Amino acid sequence: MKKLLLVYIVLIGTLMAYLYMVFVKEDNSALLDEPEGLHGTLDEKYVMVNFLAGIDYWKNGLKGFEDAAEALGVSVEYRGSTQYDVQEEVMVLEQVIARSPAGIAVSAIDSEALNPAINKAVEAGIPVVMFDADAPRSKAYSYIGTNNYNAGVTAARKMAELTGGAGKVGVITLPNQLNHQERTRGFEETLEKEFPDLQLIGIADGKGDQMISEQKVRDLLGRFPDLSGIFVTEANGGVGAGNAILRLNKLDQVKIISFDTDKGTLDMVKSGTISATLAQGTWNMGYWSLMQLFHLRNRIVNPMSQDKGDSSIPPLPTNIDTGITVVTPDDVDQFYAK
Amino acid sequence: MKKLLLVYIVLIGTLMAYLYMVFVKEDNSALLDEPEGLHGTLDEKYVMVNFLAGIDYWKNGLKGFEDAAEALGVSVEYRGSTQYDVQEEVMVLEQVIARSPAGIAVSAIDSEALNPAINKAVEAGIPVVMFDADAPRSKAYSYIGTNNYNAGVTAARKMAELTGGAGKVGVITLPNQLNHQERTRGFEETLEKEFPDLQLIGIADGKGDQMISEQKVRDLLGRFPDLSGIFVTEANGGVGAGNAILRLNKLDQVKIISFDTDKGTLDMVKSGTISATLAQGTWNMGYWSLMQLFHLRNRIVNPMSQDKGDSSIPPLPTNIDTGITVVTPDDVDQFYAK
Numbered sequence: 125m126k127k128l129l130l131v132y133i134v135l136i137g138t139l140m141a142y143l144y145m146v147f148v149k150e151d152n153s154a155l156l157d158e159p160e161g162l163h164g165t166l167d168e169k170y171v172m173v174n175f176l177a178g179i180d181y182w183k184n185g186l187k188g189f190e191d192a193a194e195a196l197g198v199s200v201e202y203r204g205s206t207q208y209d210v211q212e213e214v215m216v217l218e219q220v221i222a223r224s225p226a227g228i229a230v231s232a233i234d235s236e237a238l239n240p241a242i243n244k245a246v247e248a249g250i251p252v253v254m255f256d257a258d259a260p261r262s263k264a265y266s267y268i269g270t271n272n273y274n275a276g277v278t279a280a281r282k283m284a285e286l287t288g289g290a291g292k293v294g295v296i297t298l299p300n301q302l303n304h305q306e307r308t309r310g311f312e313e314t315l316e317k318e319f320p321d322l323q324l325i326g327i328a329d330g331k332g333d334q335m336i337s338e339q340k341v342r343d344l345l346g347r348f349p350d351l352s353g354i355f356v357t358e359a360n361g362g363v364g365a366g367n368a369i370l371r372l373n374k375l376d377q378v379k380i381i382s383f384d385t386d387k388g389t390l391d392m393v394k395s396g397t398i399s400a401t402l403a404q405g406t407w408n409m410g411y412w413s414l415m416q417l418f419h420l421r422n423r424i425v426n427p428m429s430q431d432k433g434d435s436s437i438p439p440l441p442t443n444i445d446t447g448i449t450v451v452t453p454d455d456v457d458q459f460y461a462k
Numbered sequence: 463m464k465k466l467l468l469v470y471i472v473l474i475g476t477l478m479a480y481l482y483m484v485f486v487k488e489d490n491s492a493l494l495d496e497p498e499g500l501h502g503t504l505d506e507k508y509v510m511v512n513f514l515a516g517i518d519y520w521k522n523g524l525k526g527f528e529d530a531a532e533a534l535g536v537s538v539e540y541r542g543s544t545q546y547d548v549q550e551e552v553m554v555l556e557q558v559i560a561r562s563p564a565g566i567a568v569s570a571i572d573s574e575a576l577n578p579a580i581n582k583a584v585e586a587g588i589p590v591v592m593f594d595a596d597a598p599r600s601k602a603y604s605y606i607g608t609n610n611y612n613a614g615v616t617a618a619r620k621m622a623e624l625t626g627g628a629g630k631v632g633v634i635t636l637p638n639q640l641n642h643q644e645r646t647r648g649f650e651e652t653l654e655k656e657f658p659d660l661q662l663i664g665i666a667d668g669k670g671d672q673m674i675s676e677q678k679v680r681d682l683l684g685r686f687p688d689l690s691g692i693f694v695t696e697a698n699g700g701v702g703a704g705n706a707i708l709r710l711n712k713l714d715q716v717k718i719i720s721f722d723t724d725k726g727t728l729d730m731v732k733s734g735t736i737s738a739t740l741a742q743g744t745w746n747m748g749y750w751s752l753m754q755l756f757h758l759r760n761r762i763v764n765p766m767s768q769d770k771g772d773s774s775i776p777p778l779p780t781n782i783d784t785g786i787t788v789v790t791p792d793d794v795d796q797f798y799a800k
Contacts, residue, residue: 135470136473161499191762195762243649405764405776435794437741438784438787440750441782442783445783446778446779446780
């Protein structure tokens with residue numbers, strides 16, 4: 125009988141310990157977790173919206189967006205227009221907003237056309253940040269991407285290094301797009317200030333097209349046979365310029381600086397046809413877009429910005445420059461997609 | 463007897479459930495926690511280093527640094543020179559480096575003098591970021607602070623609004639400091655480009671001193687009695703300019719735009735002596751400095767930058783603009799320290 129009582133006591137003790145664990149300890153562990161670490165829940169869904177969604181250029185940015193989501197324990201989705209079509213991106217963005225996601229990172233095909241949709245989202249309490257291509261007059265909280273003016277400055281300094289700082293140079297660009305205007309302006313103003321012996325003899329519209337850009341370079345070389353260098357502000361034009369100097373047998377005379385790191389560009393850097401290309405920090409654009417959206421969503425922001433709703437005080441940094449890397453034949457290998 | 467058996471079964475079942483919880487579920491919850499959330503440990507200590515450590519200006523930045531540390535579950539420490547003394551800040555920084563902290567955020571009293579110490583830390587594997595005042599030629603990974611050129615642009619546009627876009631304006635600044643040169647350049651270039659009827663008639667050195675700045679404003683008003691506005695790029699000079707126009711009874715004629723939000727400046731904004739002052743995003747400087755250091759320390763960075771140690775690929779964003787807020791009599795109250 126005494127033995128049986130002992131068994132009872134042990135078992136009842138166990139029951140009490142069990143009940144204690146279920147009801148008390150769960151609370152306790154929740155208390156311990158809360159102040160440690162930034163994390164959300166999987167039902168917090170953040171959406172990345174862009175245009176020409178299928179092209180390789182976006183892969184690294186999406187990877188950064190996903191990596192940040194994994195680190196924070198939240199979900200992501202990727203949507204974009206399939207065509208280079210302003211109205212299609214507006215429609216995609218409207219559809220995303222209708223489902224009230226936790227936040228949206230947008231790359232704008234046009235610096236004005238998306239503003240009504242962006243503003244509607246912000247006014248409805250959905251955080252929006254811009255990445256890669258800004259909409260500066262929208263209500264989006266920030267821009268995360270390349271400082272394009274500074275990229276032009278870097279291109280000018282590299283051009284001076286490649287050409288010995290003297291001679292005639294040209295630019296092939298997209299004169300109607302803000303990003304490309306800034307790249308051109310940074311290049312031009314740096315030549316004027318720092319390299320007065322490098323003369324900018326022409327700025328041509330390559331229309332983002334390989335064949336048209338090749339023809340524009342041929343035209344420039346027709347008018348200025350002693351041309352020393354060309355800065356091309358986007359990748360298709362860079363390959364077009366490369367083809368032009370290959371076919372005209374001007375490889376040793378004309379130094380080309382291009383933009384971005386698609387396979388065609390990297391191949392021409394590797395062979396020496398393009399002397400250098402400017403790589404953008406696309407992984408960081410994606411990673412820090414998600415990080416900012418998470419902070420806006422969970423109101424981990426400048427306390428002063430929360431005092432009133434329509435305050436002009438920025439809740440978080442307004443402009444994040446993800447930097448530029450000059451890619452030359454020496455280090456081109458590490459830029460190929462893996 | 464059957465009843466007793468039932469009691470036994472229930473109690474034994476409870477024992478098994480308890481054992482399951484202790485041995486199996488703990489493991490399980492550890493597995494669930496790990497990939498969720500960014501967090502460090504309290505023995506990860508991050509240090510903020512600045513100069514004139516006692517002044518109010520740093521309080522918000524330190525609060526942001528502490529708030530980020532609390533969110534991530536890491537430790538912080540605050541060190542700085544007590545005087546406005548380059549060698550003292552170098553010495554403080556050397557002492558901090560000697561204790562191998564997890565990372566250091568530095569505000570540089572001089573844009574060159576700290577470079578050897580900063581570079582030594584980075585070469586020893588200690589992450590360093592700059593905040594508020596940059597050392598652009600050092601090996602620090604990034605700068606987090608106000609884009610001073612853009613602050614000057616904002617000041618110019620506000621000045622145009624206050625003066626009706628026409629008249630004579632002057633600048634009181636510190637012509638030898640990079641931040642102040644940038645503010646002045648942004649102001650001057652924006653007047654030239656956007657407001658040709660606003661004429662910049664003089665740039666004077668106020669030496670960061672209230673009395674000297676007051677005298678410089680008196681001199682300007684002596685030479686140009688019809689002066690319409692003054693942009694002062696730092697707070698002491700702003701109060702000096704305010705005293706000058708009060709004593710000369712020019713309050714209605716001369717609009718002053720100043721910088722920062724110390725009590726003396728805010729009081730003059732409240733009374734209307736200073737028409738507007740530019741508030742910096744100091745909380746965000748501290749918060750995002752710690753966030754970047756944490757990412758560098760724990761190698762949550764652009765995967766491409768890790769392929770080789772001396773890579774030129776930025777591991778994280780190189781430049782973070784924390785933005786500017788124009789403070790006017792309407793919203794001055796929320797800027798007083800609480």
